[in-house]
Amino acid sequence: MENWLMLTLVGKDRAGIVAKISQALFDLNGNLGETSMTRLGGNFTIMLMVCVPEKKSVVQKKLQTICDELELFFHLDEIEGELHQHIEPDVRISIHGADQAGIVARATGSLAEAGLNILNLESDVGGHPDSPVYVMHIEGVAGMGLVNLEKALQKFSRENDVVARMAPIDTMVG
Amino acid sequence: MALLDILVYPDERLKKISQPVKEFSDNLKQFILNLEETFRSFPGCVGIAAPQVGRFERVVLVDISHKPQHENHGFLILVNPKISSSAGSNVGREGCLSVPDYTGKVERSVSITLEALNEKGEKKVFQMKGYEARAVQHEIDHLDGKLFLDRLVSRRNALSKRIELST
Numbered sequence: 001m002e003n004w005l006m007l008t009l010v011g012k013d014r015a016g017i018v019a020k021i022s023q024a025l026f027d028l029n030g031n032l033g034e035t036s037m038t039r040l041g042g043n044f045t046i047m048l049m050v051c052v053p054e055k056k057s058v059v060q061k062k063l064q065t066i067c068d069e070l071e072l073f074f075h076l077d078e079i080e081g082e083l084h085q086h087i088e089p090d091v092r093i094s095i096h097g098a099d100q101a102g103i104v105a106r107a108t109g110s111l112a113e114a115g116l117n118i119l120n121l122e123s124d125v126g127g128h129p130d131s132p133v134y135v136m137h138i139e140g141v142a143g144m145g146l147v148n149l150e151k152a153l154q155k156f157s158r159e160n161d162v163v164a165r166m167a168p169i170d171t172m173v174g
Numbered sequence: 175m176a177l178l179d180i181l182v183y184p185d186e187r188l189k190k191i192s193q194p195v196k197e198f199s200d201n202l203k204q205f206i207l208n209l210e211e212t213f214r215s216f217p218g219c220v221g222i223a224a225p226q227v228g229r230f231e232r233v234v235l236v237d238i239s240h241k242p243q244h245e246n247h248g249f250l251i252l253v254n255p256k257i258s259s260s261a262g263s264n265v266g267r268e269g270c271l272s273v274p275d276y277t278g279k280v281e282r283s284v285s286i287t288l289e290a291l292n293e294k295g296e297k298k299v300f301q302m303k304g305y306e307a308r309a310v311q312h313e314i315d316h317l318d319g320k321l322f323l324d325r326l327v328s329r330r331n332a333l334s335k336r337i338e339l340s341t
């Protein structure tokens with residue numbers, strides 16, 4: 001029985017976080033699965049799956065020492081591994097416009113109602129600090145079809161005065 | 175006819191460079207039939223290259239006629255294919271029979287001029303674009319020992335690129 005943990009980690013960004021954390025997990029004979037590691041604002045964030053022979057408490061103790069030193073917060077959860085079960089997205093959606101309160105909630109709310117299952121969402125705030133621009137990029141599965149989704153997206157775009165585009169993803173397998 | 179085994183990454187043989195076909199023998203004809211049968215056994219798949227089944231000769235099959243939304247030339251047997259010119263570039267999602275359970279974004283030329291021989295050794299020239307051109311580029315990469323993994327565009331980079339384009 002494989003023992004999978006999900007590590008959630010956040011802290012002020014500085015050089016060497018990934019190297020130190022992954023080394024610590026390697027020292028515990030840990031094996032990484034799917035991970036997401038990225039800088040958000042001035043913070044560095046990690047969500048990673050690790051399969052370890054050790055108990056959660058052992059991993060907790062080892063990481064605590066490093067995270068104290070690097071001033072990072074972290075959390076461990078026991079999870080099911082479920083590797084090799086990728087779901088293929090069939091649609092890509094991009095939304096951008098002047099930043100406004102609640103834009104993500106409204107966008108994802110309308111899209112969920114039209115059957116979208118989000119697999120990946122990345123959003124960013126760019127533009128000038130005085131007039132920030134919000135950019136969102138989503139990949140997912142259109143559970144109720146692309147036509148439904150397109151309708152919902154256009155309605156959302158009109159009502160919120162943002163630019164919204166969607167395109168089918170037709171993965172080329174060869 | 176026979177189904178051939180697909181080499182799966184990280185099999186080192188997928189990195190081998192395939193040699194040009196010199197002789198249009200009965201053996202080659204039979205191989206192409208087996209390659210086609212193998213190809214047809216994977217529904218949704220739009221191309222296959224000889225090295226994917228361990229034969230390191232420059233032969234690929236492409237067929238996207240079951241996706242009529244994309245312009246195409248039907249079922250193609252391409253021997254010693256060569257892209258003589260290409261233009262534009264875009265990013266699209268690719269997967270591969272030799273790389274199960276992983277897909278990723280890859281940048282490819284949008285339109286290409288393709289020269290190849292058919293199974294009888296007759297020279298053909300094709301103008302292709304979009305999805306079909308992508309499939310051909312993916313398959314020719316196999317002949318050169320390359321996988322789409324060698325050409326991945328990272329998610330974040332792809333995002334920044336779009337932001338740059340939209341300003």
Ligand SMILES: [Zn+2]
Pocket residue numbers: 173174269270271272312316
């Ligand atoms: Zn392939």
